[in-house]
Amino acid sequence: MLELIKKKQEKDMNSTELHQDVMKKPKPEFEGDVNPKTGEVNGPKTEPVKHNDWSYGGRVTDF
Numbered sequence: 001m002l003e004l005i006k007k008k009q010e011k012d013m014n015s016t017e018l019h020q021d022v023m024k025k026p027k028p029e030f031e032g033d034v035n036p037k038t039g040e041v042n043g044p045k046t047e048p049v050k051h052n053d054w055s056y057g058g059r060v061t062d063f
Contacts, residue, residue: 023059 018024028045030036035043053060 026046029047030045034041048054048056051060055061
């Protein structure tokens with residue numbers, strides 16, 4: 001029984017796949033370093049304030 005658990009753990013540690021429930025980061029809204037809407041250089045690739053909440057990596061945060 002322990003051997004099966006160890007094999008499963010080794011397989012999971014060597015795997016680069018993410019779990020199906022992991023939230024993926026949103027895709028960038030534009031390519032390059034300059035935001036075409038605002039002209040901001042080296043800013044965030046997605047709008048951080050959407051739906052009246054501050055978000056980072058697709059997750060809403062509370063100050």
